[in-house]
Amino acid sequence: MTFPKFKTLEKLNESSMDNYLEYFKKDKFAAHCGIELTECQPGFAKAEVRIMPHHLNGAGVLHGGLLFTLADFAFAAAVNSYGTVTLSVAAQITYFDKSTEGLIIAEAREVSRSNKLIHCDIEIKHASGDLLASFKGTAYRTSQKINF
Helix, strand or coil, rough: CCCCCCCCCCCHHHHHEEEEEEEHCCCCCHHHHCCCHHHHHEEEEEEECCCCCEEECCCCEEEEEHHHHHHHHHHHHHCCCCCEEEEEEEEEEEEEECCCEEEEEEEEEEEEEECEEEEEEEEEECCCCCCCEEEEEEEEEEECCCCC
C-alpha cells in the first residue's frame, strides 16, 4: 500500500516539533509500552517501538495489542498536529504478518480532512520493511486548542 503525497503539508519548525513531542509524552500508556514519537507534521506522524520480551503474547510473537497501540499513537499525533484536540471515533486494524524482535515503525498519513473529521491510513512495518498491519482511523476535530 502506498500513501498519497500532500504538497500542502509544511514541516513544523524545530520548536513546534519539540512542543508536539512534549505534548505526546503525556500519553502514559504509549510511554509504558516503550513507544516513541519520532516525526510529526500536519497530517503525518511516525512512531516506533523496539520489541521487548514483555511485548510477546502466549504464542511467543508480538502482541497485536501493541501493534494497535503503536498505530493509534501515530494516528493521534497526525490528527492533533493541527493544534486542536482531535479524538478518535473509529479505528480498524488488519494484521498481515508476525514478528518476534527488532524495531517496529508506524507511519500515519492523512487521506482526507474536513472541518470536523480526519481520516488516516497507518502502515505498521518491521524495520526490515515487512508490512505487519494496516490501520484505518477516523477522528473528530473539536474546537479546543492544544495548550503547550
